[in-house]
Amino acid sequence: MPGAYVALEGGHVVEARGRAPGTSCGELVFTTAYTGYEESLTDPSYEEQVLTFSYPLIGNYGVREERFESDRVHPRAVVARELTDDVAEWLESEGVPAVDHLDTRDLVGGIREEGAMKCGIAVGDDVTPEDALAELERCPGMSDHRDIGAQVTVREREIHLGEDDGPTVALVDCGAKGSIIDSLVERGAEVHVLPYDATPNDVDRVDPDVLFVSNGPGDPANFEAAQRLVETYAGELPLAGICLGQQIVARALGGTTEKMDFGHRGVNQPVRDLESGKVVMTTQNHGYTVAEPGDLEVTQVNVNDDTPEGLESDELNVITRQYHPEANPGPHDTLGFFDDVLSMAPRKRLVAAD
Secondary structure, rough: EEEEEEEEOOOEEEEEEEEEEEEEEEEEOOOOOOOOOHHHHHHHHHEEEEEEEEOOEOOOOOOHHOOOOOOOOOOOOEEEEEOOOHHHHHHHHHHEEEEOOOOOOOHHHHHHHHHOOEEEEEOOOOHHHHHHHHHHHHOHHHHHHHOOHHHOOOOHHHHHHHOOOEEEEEEEEEEHHHHHHHHOOOOHHHHHEOOOOHHHHHHHHHHHOOOOOOOOOOHHHOHHHHHEEEEEEEEOEEEEOOOHHHHHHHHHOEEEEEEEEEEEEEEEEEEEEOOOOEEEEEEEEEEEEEEEEEOOOEEEEOOOOOOEEEEOOOOOOOEEEEEEEOOOOOOOOOOOOHHHHHHHHHHHHHHHOO
């Protein structure tokens, strides 16, 4: 096996076993998910990050393309206690460096104590610790990726048709998981996926019943075009958002966002609904959060740290969620969110009234 080194912010270098060759850098984060590695690795929200799996064995049920959330692997590199050959070969075919045989418990503990950090990775027959340190030296912070949306969005409008004559959704693709689109289409919606930098004219051409802002990577402050869309249509169109989408909607409506110490990434995040008191388990993947909700009401919070998990406004016809209701992977406790979104559409309400 080739050699491998992981250089952590602060200068500490960890030696590992190389599983897929190459050099790279990114923000080192971890997920607590013990299944769904195919979905996690193809989730666009992991763009420009180095993904550490806290579960010790990754790849024990192979690699199947039908589970992918996009058309490529998005983390810049992958770290695990042990990767199976199937996953290692997949990552090598994607050109994504991967390492294992290191103490991921220690890495995860360090991230929890010190926060998500920059790292550099070097894998190959002749690599040295200095190669990993050189990658670390050139690594930008997440908020410095000003145009990260361009790396994960569609290039032009895509249309996905549901079987029923359902509402039309304009989905702003800031890095959308495929299962979000599928969840809307399965409910009969006609989904028009627009680039992350879509203009009001682009939305007007769709003439949607609902404007939906997707999940995605990076700092919500860098998605100015999507924020302008929300500002333009607030009070005129029903608005929805997931994950990064919640943060963008909140910023557009007078709220603020902030970077978290190490974020929420995994499939076991407990969320409490403030009205009913009910707690559900959710899938999450985010490093930023809403600090102040602006014109929106906080309706759900994370049980562990009280960060906002749901925002709503009856007056503005807005509903957002910080977690991923579509799961894939994860529990299906919150799939009803998509029904709630489509019920806001004027045509749907007229059908219900009839």
